[in-house]
Amino acid sequence: xxxxxxxxxxxxxxxxxxxxxxxxxxxxxxxxxxxxxxxxxxxxxxxxxxxxxxxxxxxxxxxxxxxxxxxxxxxxxxxxxxxxxxxxxxxxxxxxxxxxxxxxxxxxxxxxxxxxxxxxxxxxxxxxxxxxxxxxxxxxxxxxxxxxxxxxxxxxxxxxxxxxxxxxxxxxxxxxxxxxxxxxxxxxxxxxxxxxxxxxxxxxxxxxxxxxxxxxxxxxxxxxxxxxxxxxxxxxxxxxxxxxxxxxxxxxxxxxxxxxxxxxxxxxxxxxxxxxxxxxxxxxxxxxxxxxxxxxxxxxxxxxxxxxxxxxxxxxxxxxxxxxxxxxxxxxxxxxxxxxxxxxxxxxxxxxxxxxxxxxxxxxxxxxxxxxxxxxxxxxxxxxxxxxxx
Amino acid sequence: xxxxxxxxxxxxxxxxxxxxxxxxxxxxxxxxxxxxxxxxxxxxxxxxxxxxxxxxxxxxxxxxxxxxxxxxxxxxxxxxxxxxxxxxxxxxxxxxxxxxxxxxxxxxxxxxxxxxxxxxxxxxxxxxxxxxxxxxxxxxxxxxxxxxxxxxxxxxxxxxxxxxxxxxxxxxxxxxxxxxxxxxxxxxxxxxxxxxxxxxxxxxxxxxxxxxxxxxxxxxxxxxxxxxxxxxxxxxxxxxxxxxxxxxxxxxxxxxxxxxxxxxxxxxxxxxxxxxxxxxxxxxxxxxxxxxxxxxxxxxxxxxxxxxxxxxxxxxxxxxxxxxxxxxxxxxxxxxxxxxxxxxxxxxxxxxxxxxxxxxxxxxxxxxxxxxxxxxxxxxx
Numbered sequence: 001x002x003x004x005x006x007x008x009x010x011x012x013x014x015x016x017x018x019x020x021x022x023x024x025x026x027x028x029x030x031x032x033x034x035x036x037x038x039x040x041x042x043x044x045x046x047x048x049x050x051x052x053x054x055x056x057x058x059x060x061x062x063x064x065x066x067x068x069x070x071x072x073x074x075x076x077x078x079x080x081x082x083x084x085x086x087x088x089x090x091x092x093x094x095x096x097x098x099x100x101x102x103x104x105x106x107x108x109x110x111x112x113x114x115x116x117x118x119x120x121x122x123x124x125x126x127x128x129x130x131x132x133x134x135x136x137x138x139x140x141x142x143x144x145x146x147x148x149x150x151x152x153x154x155x156x157x158x159x160x161x162x163x164x165x166x167x168x169x170x171x172x173x174x175x176x177x178x179x180x181x182x183x184x185x186x187x188x189x190x191x192x193x194x195x196x197x198x199x200x201x202x203x204x205x206x207x208x209x210x211x212x213x214x215x216x217x218x219x220x221x222x223x224x225x226x227x228x229x230x231x232x233x234x235x236x237x238x239x240x241x242x243x244x245x246x247x248x249x250x251x252x253x254x255x256x257x258x259x260x261x262x263x264x265x266x267x268x269x270x271x272x273x274x275x276x277x278x279x280x281x282x283x284x285x286x287x288x289x290x291x292x293x294x295x296x297x298x299x300x301x302x303x304x305x306x307x308x309x310x311x312x313x314x315x316x317x318x319x320x321x322x323x324x325x326x327x328x329x330x331x332x333x334x335x336x337x338x339x340x341x342x343x344x345x346x347x348x349x350x351x352x353x354x355x356x357x358x359x360x361x362x363x364x365x366x367x368x369x370x371x372x373x374x375x376x377x378x379x380x381x382x383x384x385x386x387x388x389x390x
Numbered sequence: 391x392x393x394x395x396x397x398x399x400x401x402x403x404x405x406x407x408x409x410x411x412x413x414x415x416x417x418x419x420x421x422x423x424x425x426x427x428x429x430x431x432x433x434x435x436x437x438x439x440x441x442x443x444x445x446x447x448x449x450x451x452x453x454x455x456x457x458x459x460x461x462x463x464x465x466x467x468x469x470x471x472x473x474x475x476x477x478x479x480x481x482x483x484x485x486x487x488x489x490x491x492x493x494x495x496x497x498x499x500x501x502x503x504x505x506x507x508x509x510x511x512x513x514x515x516x517x518x519x520x521x522x523x524x525x526x527x528x529x530x531x532x533x534x535x536x537x538x539x540x541x542x543x544x545x546x547x548x549x550x551x552x553x554x555x556x557x558x559x560x561x562x563x564x565x566x567x568x569x570x571x572x573x574x575x576x577x578x579x580x581x582x583x584x585x586x587x588x589x590x591x592x593x594x595x596x597x598x599x600x601x602x603x604x605x606x607x608x609x610x611x612x613x614x615x616x617x618x619x620x621x622x623x624x625x626x627x628x629x630x631x632x633x634x635x636x637x638x639x640x641x642x643x644x645x646x647x648x649x650x651x652x653x654x655x656x657x658x659x660x661x662x663x664x665x666x667x668x669x670x671x672x673x674x675x676x677x678x679x680x681x682x683x684x685x686x687x688x689x690x691x692x693x694x695x696x697x698x699x700x701x702x703x704x705x706x707x708x709x710x711x712x713x714x715x716x717x718x719x720x721x722x723x724x725x726x727x728x729x730x731x732x733x734x735x736x737x738x739x740x741x742x743x744x745x746x747x748x749x750x751x752x753x754x755x756x757x758x759x760x761x762x763x764x765x766x767x768x769x770x771x
Contacts, residue, residue: 238430263483269475306444 008373011228013366017359024356031349037339039349040100045335046357047092048189049213049327051138053361054086056214058145059178062171065148065164071242073385074234077374078221080152082214083145084368085361090138093189097134101127103339106195125192137185144174153371155378164380182207194338197276201261206334208254212296213327215250216320219243221365223313230374234386237311244310247300247320255297279337284344292333295326328354394535395421397520398549399528399556403429406529409552410435416548419534424524443508447501454496458489514578521558528555535559646745652731652738657724664723667746670753679754682747686739695758707735712755713762725752 031039057079064072101107106125123129148167155163183203191202199205222243225231265273280289300319309315332350376382400406406423413420414437423432433441466472467479477484506512524530533545549557599605607613618624624632641647648664650656668675683691692698695712702708710717720728729748732738743751 259483259486263486266483267475267477305448 011230017362020355020359021363023352024359027349027352028356035349038345040096040103041335041339042350042353044096044103045331046353047089047096049331050085050357050361051089051093052210053214053217054083054089055141056211057082059211060214061148062174065168065171066175070381070384073379073381074375075222075239076376077369077372078218080149081365081369083149084364086145087142088364090142094134104192106192125195130188133188137181140177140181144170152376156373156376157378159378161380190334194276196272199261201257205257205261208250208257209327209330212250212254212323215247216323219247219320220317223317234375240313240316241307241310244304244316248304251297251300280333285337288329288333292326292329295322295329393562395560395562396533396535397558397560398531398554399521400552401528401555405552406531407431407435409531412548413533418540421532421534424520424530426525426527443501443505446504447497450500451493451497455489455493458492459485462488513582514575516575650727657727660727661721661724664726666722666749670722670756672753675750675753676757679750682743682751683754686742687751709736712759718759722752
């Protein structure tokens with residue numbers, strides 16, 4: 001690494017991160033003993049969120065390779081390091097699914113097809129098949145993530161443009177496979193928590209939230225690393241503007257999909273579909289339900305509309321922080337109502353596990369970021385990416 | 391008045407940005423910059439005020455959304471309420487998609503029109519191209535050749551520092567667009583309008599309706615769908631009918647079948663088995679029952695239930711008063727059977743009264759009995 005010393009990540013792991021990690025681990029362990037009914041769903045949620053941030057990183061890189069987006073080359077190491085969260089979250093998810101299958105009501109008691117269940121759903125929701133699918137999704141995504149990141153790091157020393165072409169081909173294949181598998185994965189892991197309910201748009205809804213959260217995390221990390229040093233002089237207002245535009249667009253996309261799901265279910269008014277929203281409109285939940293729309297769309301939309309706000313590092317990170325909060329709330333609203341019902345509860349276990357997941361993500365991110373120069377020094381389009389900010 | 395303008399042609403984005411910044415630093419007057427596409431940072435380099443176009447977009451979007459929302463509210467709630475699937479008149483989620491579309495359409499169109507207006511672009515406007523390559527891959531700076539700072543030698547050196555490709559000097563009339571081009575554009579516009587008018591009239595004449603012919607049908611599949619009408623024979627079903635009968639045992643909404651015969655024995659059985667679905671001293675049931683009683687029962691049974699209604703007074707056999715011992719002892723279910731199937735000379739009221747109204751009128755009958763309870767001894771006053 002000696003020739004690229006200037007691009008080494010010189011950021012120390014903040015001390016409070018270890019404290020937060022300990023808090024997270026402690027509240028997870030104590031929670032499993034003292035309040036397992038609340039802790040297990042939270043662990044599932046946290047693992048899914050972690051995995052989502054990693055996956056968003058891969059999707060972002062893949063889209064940039066396929067679309068030939070050169071503006072992002074200078075900041076590509078950030079999403080590349082984010083992908084390290086994918087296997088970590090995946091292991092957590094697998095552990096929860098293996099150790100606590102009763103989170104999924106269908107795993108113990110599967111109604112007979114005669115009770116109104118479609119034969120296909122009956123066959124699909126069998127526990128061994130479910131585990132096999134979980135394993136396949138996670139392995140395939142991790143394999144693609146590793147291959148793309150490895151080729152990108154290899155380019156640092158060789159500078160071989162063929163690696164860029166190889167990654168573009170890998171990315172195209174990944175995006176197609178991701179589109180099909182993530183859709184099914186969100187049905188398996190999230191929608192089947194309420195096995196009698198269904199919404200065909202649920203996969204896209206999950207994708208929009210996952211990618212929006214990933215972009216917001218990326219913006220915060222880019223601005224932080226620019227302030228802290230490793231990306232100073234590399235990242236300019238143009239990169240922030242482009243990231244801000246993507247966040248703006250995907251915040252609106254999230255709203256569009258959220259509303260599409262809500263309005264169609266509201267309009268058709270089928271009891272088997274409305275059950276989802278009725279469970280989320282009970283006492284306590286209504287406030288969160290409305291707040292979700294504000295955090296994920298209303299506030300980011302109006303804050304990020306002017307161009308100057310997207311370029312302003314402080315405003316961009318504030319809007320991203322609001323979105324990250326909204327991401328947590330969106331997941332909370334997706335996972336918890338089937339377990340909590342009207343007994344809404346948010347306390348030390350929930351907060352501790354969320355903080356722990358946040359710290360774990362940062363920790364994994366920093367560890368991965370240290371393994372390579374903070375800028376892809378061998379990428380043939382790096383110069384063009386610098387040029388962007390004049 | 392005329393103006394001398396110096397055009398410098400440059401080949402790259404970085405050069406044009408550099409030369410603009412440098413020229414402004416040397417107090418040269420930059421009139422304009424021509425480029426084949428929007429160059430990032432050029433407006434800052436030129437020191438232009440931020441465009442007001444986003445405000446046009448934002449405000450028109452706001453106006454469009456508010457007006458459309460109001461319009462939907464007015465049509466759906468005030469002017470012509472239509473029941474759609476039992477939804478409330480004022481159904482915000484249903485209004486959102488159209489509001490959104492109108493907002494985007496109005497703000498999009500008005501932004502484009504505002505842009506054309508601000509840039510003075512209209513059909514027939516003569517293009518003002520200082521160099522043919524400016525529509526392809528070159529950039530042009532226009533400097534005013536006057537003012538204290540203008541010195542040909544220094545400008546030449548400045549241009550060369552940024553790899554100038556070509557330099558051109560031109561005398562331009564101050565009154566732009568020139569009289570000739572203005573006349574040209576007016577004439578082009580007029581010709582275009584005449585062609586449009588003639589074309590429209592011609593099309594209208596060619597497509598005039600012929601009252602002796604049926605209308606031409608374009609893609610008739612939507613109107614004439616391949617389907618069986620309700621009373622047509624249908625080979626697809628074993629009974630050969632299109633109209634399907636309800637599944638055996640189907641009960642219409644609001645109907646609860648009662649399984650009794652119109653016999654006195656079944657009336658007694660109903661008295662044992664049938665119970666009112668609500669308390670018979672319920673205020674609202676009695677109130678509704680009074681209306682039902684006045685409409686259907688009073689004619690014979692009389693206003694107080696003594697069997698002295700106008701029909702009875704004119705000679706039709708009078709029904710027994712409701713206060714007789716026998717009637718007082720009748721169970722509610724038996725009353726229901728009698729109202730439903732009739733008894734003696736009393737006809738059946740199943741067709742006129744819903745089951746709920748039958749119970750309501752029984753509630754009123756009980757109220758009548760209670761009202762005359764104290765002088766029960768003198769039943770036939």
